Amino acid sequence: MAVTDEAIEKIKGMIVSGALRPGDRLPKESELAAALGLSRNSLREAVRALSLIRILDVRQGDGTYVTSLDPQLLLEALSFVVDFHRDDTVLEFLAVRRILEPAATAMAAARISEQQLDVLAGQLDRLGDAPSVEELVAGDLEFHRGIVQTSGNSVLCSLLDGLSGPTTRARVWRGLTQEDAVSRTLHEHRAILAALRDRDAEAARSWATAHIASVEQWLRASL
Amino acid sequence: MAVTDEAIEKIKGMIVSGALRPGDRLPKESELAAALGLSRNSLREAVRALSLIRILDVRQGDGTYVTSLDPQLLLEALSFVVDFHRDDTVLEFLAVRRILEPAATAMAAARISEQQLDVLAGQLDRLGDAPSVEELVAGDLEFHRGIVQTSGNSVLCSLLDGLSGPTTRARVWRGLTQEDAVSRTLHEHRAILAALRDRDAEAARSWATAHIASVEQWLRASL
DNA sequence: GTCGTCCCAGACGTCCGACGTCTCACGTCA
DNA sequence: TGACGTGAGACGTCGGACGTCTGGGACGAC
Numbered sequence: 017m018a019v020t021d022e023a024i025e026k027i028k029g030m031i032v033s034g035a036l037r038p039g040d041r042l043p044k045e046s047e048l049a050a051a052l053g054l055s056r057n058s059l060r061e062a063v064r065a066l067s068l069i070r071i072l073d074v075r076q077g078d079g080t081y082v083t084s085l086d087p088q089l090l091l092e093a094l095s096f097v098v099d100f101h102r103d104d105t106v107l108e109f110l111a112v113r114r115i116l117e118p119a120a121t122a123m124a125a126a127r128i129s130e131q132q133l134d135v136l137a138g139q140l141d142r143l144g145d146a147p148s149v150e151e152l153v154a155g156d157l158e159f160h161r162g163i164v165q166t167s168g169n170s171v172l173c174s175l176l177d178g179l180s181g182p183t184t185r186a187r188v189w190r191g192l193t194q195e196d197a198v199s200r201t202l203h204e205h206r207a208i209l210a211a212l213r214d215r216d217a218e219a220a221r222s223w224a225t226a227h228i229a230s231v232e233q234w235l236r237a238s239l
Numbered sequence: 240m241a242v243t244d245e246a247i248e249k250i251k252g253m254i255v256s257g258a259l260r261p262g263d264r265l266p267k268e269s270e271l272a273a274a275l276g277l278s279r280n281s282l283r284e285a286v287r288a289l290s291l292i293r294i295l296d297v298r299q300g301d302g303t304y305v306t307s308l309d310p311q312l313l314l315e316a317l318s319f320v321v322d323f324h325r326d327d328t329v330l331e332f333l334a335v336r337r338i339l340e341p342a343a344t345a346m347a348a349a350r351i352s353e354q355q356l357d358v359l360a361g362q363l364d365r366l367g368d369a370p371s372v373e374e375l376v377a378g379d380l381e382f383h384r385g386i387v388q389t390s391g392n393s394v395l396c397s398l399l400d401g402l403s404g405p406t407t408r409a410r411v412w413r414g415l416t417q418e419d420a421v422s423r424t425l426h427e428h429r430a431i432l433a434a435l436r437d438r439d440a441e442a443a444r445s446w447a448t449a450h451i452a453s454v455e456q457w458l459r460a461s462l
Numbered sequence: 463g464t465c466g467t468c469c470c471a472g473a474c475g476t477c478c479g480a481c482g483t484c485t486c487a488c489g490t491c492a
Numbered sequence: 493t494g495a496c497g498t499g500a501g502a503c504g505t506c507g508g509a510c511g512t513c514t515g516g517g518a519c520g521a522c
Contacts, residue, residue, distance in 0.1 A: 018474095018475065019475080019476075020287060020476090024291070028323070031323060032322060032323065044501080044502060045502080045503070054476080054477090055477045055478075056477090057476070057477065057478085058475080058476060058477080060284060060503090061283060061284050061287040061288075064243060064284040064288050065284075065288040065291040066291075068288040068291070068292065069291070069292065069316070069319070069320055071320075071323060074503070074504095075484090075485080076241075076483070076484050076502075076503045076504065077483075077484035077485035077501080077502055077504095078484085078486070078501095078502065078503080079485095079501095079502060079503080080503080085323050085324065087324060087328055087331065090321075090323060090324070091320070093316075093320060094317065094320075096292070097292055097294075097313045097314070097316060097317075098313075099251070100251070100254060100255065100294060100308050100313060101310060101313070102308065105310055105393075105394065108310065108392050108393060109394055111392050111394070111395065112394050115338060115395070116335070116338055119338040169334050169335065170328075170331060171328065171331040171332055171334070172331070172334065172338070175398075241503095242505070267472080267474085268473075268474070269473090277505080277506090278505060278506045278507070279506090280505070280507085281504080281505060281506080283474090283475090297474070297475095298514075299473075299475065300473060300475095300512075300513035300514030300515075301472095301473065301474080301513085301514055302472095302473060302474080302514095303474080
């Protein structure tokens, strides 16, 4: 195994074992390199790799720190990876979202506050009846994220965020050319919101499932 | 933005745009560094980072290649990230698994072959009535993976693999000290298998849910 | 002709030393 | 007391040198 890979494993070990805790500062590069028995260049490759996936936070002129290691932060790296997938796997990602999002929406029904409901309603109102594709994609993202965030499970929230981030969603909408796609989407969003306001978890789950299923159906037909 | 980060973005762009396709070989480090306008050292940091998340495959003495970019491969990096999460987030991961796994198990009911059913049954038989904790963890992993793989969705499969890989599962079992945990788990596995053999998707889903819920319950009580 | 072996060009792996750039903290001065 | 300048120290980048490994071609035995 290359010394750089060893260094990655050792740094990982120091964090997992608790020797390095979230927020801790690492020894400076030259010292850590000496301690791990490799050159500064090779160590930097290890640090850079761990920094890409948000394990470490490198600040020029200051030092290198362990991040908070929050699920939200670590799963951010997921969207980076998801960007690489080819178009022909979009349907598989959508199928996973179809499993997760209805569950998250149902969980939100019991927890969402009146204030948050009003915020979501305001979003939909501002979007109007005939938004542009860019506005719709942004609004769609914001709407679902707002709901999922109140599910109370940060892992679930981050996972959905990563799986259906801006890039994926844009790819989906690029494939949706049907006339009534926009109006049906807006209608379904309002139905989900109404179910949440009624605290009806099952209705919310069903509307969320139907919402994603219809997107899936359109997409399957247009591929 | 640092030159290394720029290099990461440029290489990502080359892949996403299709200029570099899965399996393609990159120019040698010195040439690519010159083309991107940075030193070989800095370029290596970028390549190393992309290699950690399985975007690139570096072979000493040969060259650097784009991987297959299969969901299965890319989501492998997920388990690396999951290893860093603290114990207090295990329940959140388990809650997500409780959403995904029943769905995957239900999907498998319609697709699993008689041969695969026999393989799973053989696994359970070999495990016996009183396996060690290590054997049980390994068997548990193998059993669920065998089912999920027949769901037909590689993204779903890889995601579950990453979320509940060896490390996470070992952490869960470490917390399970109750006497009847082992026998109840084995019983539930057999129930899931019976439902699959009956092609009863709803029964399979319910048993999978109950199975994870009981693990969740034990874990919550023992934390 | 086929197969196995040897050898080497070429690519990645590692290291060193130097210098640039940025932060933070400290001390100065109004 | 506050703003400002300055310097030590950390990361950022570079070029070159050498080590290590792989793949493929040349060569010879069968």
